[in-house]
Amino acid sequence: MLKRTSGNPIFEGWYADPEARIFENKYWIYPTYSAPYEEQRHFDAFYSTDLIEWTKVDRILEMSSISWAWRAMWAPSPIERGGKYYYYFAANDIQSDDEIGGIGVAVADRPEGPYRDAIGKPLVDKFHHGAQPIDPHVFIDDDGSAYLYYGGWGHCNVVKLNDDMISIGTFEDGETFKSVTPEHFVEGPCMIKRDGFYYFMWAEGGWGVPDYSVAYAKATSPLGPFERVGKILQQNPEVATSAGHHGMIQVPGTDEWIIVYHRRPLTETDRNHRVVCLDRMEFEEDGSIRPVQLTFEGVSARPIGE
Template identity: 70%
Template structure:
């Protein structure tokens, strides 16, 4: 059976959101939130592809049985591979104050398809610091090997430096552990990548349940800010979909070829959790700025790793 020419959007069936994308070995992987009411949103599926077009599901790579403190609502998974192990950061329990138990957790597996298990038995970040709700983690490893975890809701974003084991917190050079890096307009969903020696920091704006959810970005010379907002690059299209936001990136190793994965709400859908995962090409202008992304139904064409 021949693969279709284009991936199509959405990439795979089902209600999913908050996708994070990675290249592990010779495959593409996407880890999204299972988009449902909090009482049912207690596990993660992952999806993998050899060509960006045909996607396969790895079911329940993590569920609450592997995270004893997560009693409800796990979401926003962010994976990384390190020395043959896979680390998955996630939010759980949607805590509203320091009096509640929950926050950002980490789970570990020997395989990208899991099963992932919590090595700590507790959250990695379990309290509000600088006003940031401990949700929406995003792991970024700099060229020098330094691991940074960006996170935060309620209009505030923090970055913490991780220890060499990737399951502990370490202090920044100035001794501060939780460093606030909130840009103008920030709501939630931080994301970071590096290109041409510069740090591209992006985030979601607007309300996640509404049509105006969107993505804006900044460029900085440091992973620790200052991040000055440039413009929105992802937003609703009344002819395609609404609520386009909470995204991740894919870069083809060894190239300047980029893709953005994100969720959106199909036209006619009004339920907050009715979201699907999509992909588009992401391009830059001559000055290195990200061109606004056009939402499509077609998605992207086939692209196998290791081939130009």
């Protein structure tokens, strides 16, 4: 019997922090392999042509390919530029500037990798404005400017990436690491652009507990200021808990948006038991975001054009 909807979760296994992209006429999801830190030593990816059936690609990046990574890798965010695929990720969970780790960047010729270390060291390896260097999210604006948002410990920064996508530039005011922290920010930044406005989203609460959630701000610049509007994704005690740290899909040629996020099934108590889900994200006429309804059904088929 053919599936009528994606169902939630959309594929098997414990995964979290999903980033979503459209590469080579396929929907791609790049998640964290959700396990104790010492076991988060590789990344898998998943692709689909219709959002219903997903194919797994094993081990697109392994810790053995990153010379400076030793403890954990998580929260990937890839982007395509100039025919190459750049893959940003967090590693080692550093707690101070004295430790080695932070945000790395890998590169590949195909969406499925294999990815290799692009610079042989972290791209961001220090605390700036109080932000732990974790949870990268890459965004390329309509004018070609590339930005990398990141941060944990309640602080969010943005840097401007140079055209090579593996080095950091400076802003017009001479600043390199710009603080863009909105109220209640915890981690997991995500940016989309719609009708000329920038929608900046982030995770709130604790990732290991039920109150994990997503809130957003709306601005006229990719640099903010980002004033918090409210929550758009949170637990439903009848469906799942700990709903957060997401990516976004805009169905090509439409104003239809799908949020890709992780949540914890009601049957699970282990904080690493997280699954990836899809649900619709809709806008009001005034451009505000309606709160997302968690479902078991997921989304209907949206075949992608050839």
